[in-house]
Amino acid sequence: MGESTLRDVAELAGVSPRTVSNVVNGYARVTDATRSKVEHAIAVLGYRPNVLARNLATGRSGQIVVVVPYLDTPYFAELLQTIIPTARKAGYNVLVDQTDGDRDHEVELIGRGPRRFLFDGMIISPLGLSQEDLSLRDPTLPLVVLGERPSDGTFDHVGIDDVAAATEAVRHLISIGRRRIAAIGDQPYPTGEAAQLRTRGFRAAHTAASLPVDESLIISTTRFNRADGATAMAALLDRPDPPDAVFCYSDLVASGAIHTALQRRLRVPEDIAVIGYDDIEDGRYGRPTISTISPDKKAIAQLAVERLIMRIGSTEPVLGVELRAAHRLIPRESTLRDAP
Amino acid sequence: MGESTLRDVAELAGVSPRTVSNVVNGYARVTDATRSKVEHAIAVLGYRPNVLARNLATGRSGQIVVVVPYLDTPYFAELLQTIIPTARKAGYNVLVDQTDGDRDHEVELIGRGPRRFLFDGMIISPLGLSQEDLSLRDPTLPLVVLGERPSDGTFDHVGIDDVAAATEAVRHLISIGRRRIAAIGDQPYPTGEAAQLRTRGFRAAHTAASLPVDESLIISTTRFNRADGATAMAALLDRPDPPDAVFCYSDLVASGAIHTALQRRLRVPEDIAVIGYDDIEDGRYGRPTISTISPDKKAIAQLAVERLIMRIGSTEPVLGVELRAAHRLIPRESTLRDAP
DNA sequence: CTGAAAGCGCTAACAT
């Protein structure tokens, strides 16, 4: 027995395809009598609706795609863990794509290629995309952007207040008596907005405390991973005047940085305090545990999905908005020896 | 301007839809003259093929789904990082689903539901699924299984030789002089095959070294995460006769276990040596770095995808096979103080 | 090498 179709069900039940469709989709009201006739026929035939056919007829795929630069970055993995069930509950499947931060790949994804038909909307955390690239995208694509690419009014953007968060992080370092504070993770080029916001917070905290900023202590990295953190920390410690604290732009960077410090027999936080960003699980189990900025990841994921689905459902163009999730500072052992 | 269709292109180019289709898909040979006419028309109209329509016509979706219990488990994240590009290269999109190890969810996914039409095949790492559940699946679904569920001959299974790997891990602990060795992660129930294979290796290593196995040192856990590792280690250390080494069934478990040990001011590996399983990135950066069994994750991912695609392409039923990827022992600081 | 035409299975006007 092959697959049976809606028409087969209609015939067996002695009704029209229209009625079967109504029963399956719960559209119009249907008599209890006909309903059970239809349901019986469905059971007998083992009928299941062909989603492909439905997609073509409705012009919607029931899928959304989530595009992240790296899937093995815990931050994105943790985000996906909320995004997927949330979307699922709203009736959407989730496709996942990783771009390796490659601009061309990202451009292709938001452009008007054939894959557009495969998803009704997209949540993207871009890395290589410039602001213009974003504006040149397929205008019919409902889009929600994570990270830092201020909205141009045609898509939504959800994130936390990075400047404020970074300021808090550095203020914390200052509050525990540190004065020579380094930053690891700046990206002083057009697509590095996210990083630059953190750098801005770094400066703001210094200014607020009337501390000078030693520009040479701001280290750039191309990515936000452990290897970058380890390398950058090595460079800092090689200096004649190493810092007494480091603000890392991600927990992975912090993890790498701490690794290097400990290898050199330095004590963290006594000799050098370290604070990260993202609050990934690793940071709660490492040695020392990593102080961090904890963005409300659940809120970010839910906001993104809700907003995207709203966009998909709307026929009118929706004005792009900036959505801010909460964040909080979580001091741990990498800044306070006896932290919880 | 709305979307233009293949028919529009045909009209503008003055050819039949059939010819356009040929050009787009590179099917039959087409005259250079007509080809360029068609290509010109495509460019003018900004035509892109409607994948939804193609899917209905061909009955294939061009998508495969990867089902894992937890997306935030680094092991799966790292696996996906290879699976996605490999599938992409072969022309398949990857859908991702997480089940939280929920049996019903897993059963539904492999069953004959409507979602079946959305993917041409599935790679699944089951947790709650019993061997019968697997056999009751939609028989038309090309399936590749990761982890430990020996094939019933209708699907492929790819993994490493867990017994051998576990044996090596424990042999390593013995080789550094440990005699009271604990195991964290056993799952002594029907769906815990993966864990049980490791336990088997644990015993085999003892036997080979003529060491007795202290059954009370084999600790069961429901999951393989950090929290479980931390709890189990606490229980072990609370005993009057704590072990001098622990074999953990995942690096996450090891990470949690080490966390507990260090909190209690024990030295790792001097007071208690720890070895993990999976070789996730965290283990290379923690303090101490974690000795581990490193499965060839790239090979696992590639084998799974290749095999699945082969299955999808074949009209005849394909006999299920067992595919073994390589693994190797990587000693690090958690067993050898001066490891690289 | 190209054209004509019949579906793929479902949805959704429109009609009753």
Added chain:
DNA sequence: ATGTTAGCGCTTTCAG
């Protein structure tokens, strides 16, 4: 409340 029917846009057999 249910039936009729015309597509959705592409693929593909069959002719020519």
